[in-house]
Amino acid sequence: MKKDSLKEFCRAVKKYKSYYLSCHITPEGDAIGSILAMESLLRRLGKKTFVVCEDAFPERLRCLSDKRWNQLKNLKKPAPSCEAIVIADCPTLERIGTVKNLIKPQTVIFNIDHHISNRRFGQHNYIRPEAAASGEVVMDIFKYFKMPLNKEEATNLYVALTTDTGSFKYSNTTVHSHQMAAELIATGIDIEKINEKLYATYSLNKINLYSRLLSRVKTAAGGKIAWAVLKRDDLHHSGATYEDTEGFIDFLKYLKEVKIAFFMSELENGHSVKVSFRSKFDYDVNKIATCFKGGGHRKASGCTIRATVEEAEK
Ligand SMILES: [Mn+2]
Numbered sequence: 001m002k003k004d005s006l007k008e009f010c011r012a013v014k015k016y017k018s019y020y021l022s023c024h025i026t027p028e029g030d031a032i033g034s035i036l037a038m039e040s041l042l043r044r045l046g047k048k049t050f051v052v053c054e055d056a057f058p059e060r061l062r063c064l065s066d067k068r069w070n071q072l073k074n075l076k077k078p079a080p081s082c083e084a085i086v087i088a089d090c091p092t093l094e095r096i097g098t099v100k101n102l103i104k105p106q107t108v109i110f111n112i113d114h115h116i117s118n119r120r121f122g123q124h125n126y127i128r129p130e131a132a133a134s135g136e137v138v139m140d141i142f143k144y145f146k147m148p149l150n151k152e153e154a155t156n157l158y159v160a161l162t163t164d165t166g167s168f169k170y171s172n173t174t175v176h177s178h179q180m181a182a183e184l185i186a187t188g189i190d191i192e193k194i195n196e197k198l199y200a201t202y203s204l205n206k207i208n209l210y211s212r213l214l215s216r217v218k219t220a221a222g223g224k225i226a227w228a229v230l231k232r233d234d235l236h237h238s239g240a241t242y243e244d245t246e247g248f249i250d251f252l253k254y255l256k257e258v259k260i261a262f263f264m265s266e267l268e269n270g271h272s273v274k275v276s277f278r279s280k281f282d283y284d285v286n287k288i289a290t291c292f293k294g295g296g297h298r299k300a301s302g303c304t305i306r307a308t309v310e311e312a313e314k
């Protein structure tokens with residue numbers, strides 16, 4: 001499939017009148033920030049838009065507005081039909097889940113991403129693997145249309161950028177990421193408030209869950225590999241939610257010797273296990289996830305293994 005230049009991509013965007021917008025299942029800050037900003041851009045271009053995702057809007061991202069968010073299964077009437085769909089931060093078409101059913105043979109797919117593993121499944125693909133976040137790629141589109149960002153758009157893109165760069169700490173953070181952040185802050189957004197809402201949100205239940213998980217951290221290879229396993233009854237015992245586990249993997253990375261960390265979650269059915277990988281320095285966890293039919297980035301990837309948690313751990 002072909003890769004578009006920014007100009008080719010944006011010229012094509014102008015052609016259609018109505019757009020769905022979607023992202024990968026279990027969406028996080030970059031996916032949501034990117035599609036919300038893109039939705040606003042399309043509306044400013046006079047397009048009809050409809051944001052639709054398989055999952056509910058995550059509680060953790062309450063610093064962003066969910067007023068345009070539609071969860072597919074909660075639609076009271078059928079989704080309006082649209083000529084095109086913008087999919088952001090999504091390496092494969094399968095990852096949009098059941099939203100795929102809205103795509104008809106004639107629906108034009110616009111694919112915006114920064115995953116190195118992106119399959120270029122769209123008729124139009126604007127992919128920049130060197131970008132720290134899909135939000136950076138969306139920013140290019142705003143620049144192309146010479147559209148100054150309003151505060152809400154800037155907040156969406158700031159959340160996209162700060163979450164995918166680990167608050168500008170990960171090695172994917174570039175001069176460009178900081179320049180973009182400066183431009184976003186210049187719109188007058190309140191970054192203290194945004195960061196407070198993004199990160200200082202632990203409930204006591206979540207702390208209880210983390211204390212369970214921390215007490216079971218295992219290591220191998222002389223401490224270079226560390227992992228923890230979430231069992232199905234951990235949520236029940238701590239009163240925490242599955243969403244509360246997001247970010248736990250960072251604690252594994254805080255271990256001094258660790259080069260590769262992974263976090264396994266036993267899924268409700270008991271027959272599959274979701275695995276997230278993170279690495280430090282030159283270790284490529286995209287390769288490991290790919291062995292299990294997953295993917296992602298060099299330093300952050302994931303997969304689902306069809307096995308019991310004990311088998312998967314082995
Ligand atoms: Mn991303």
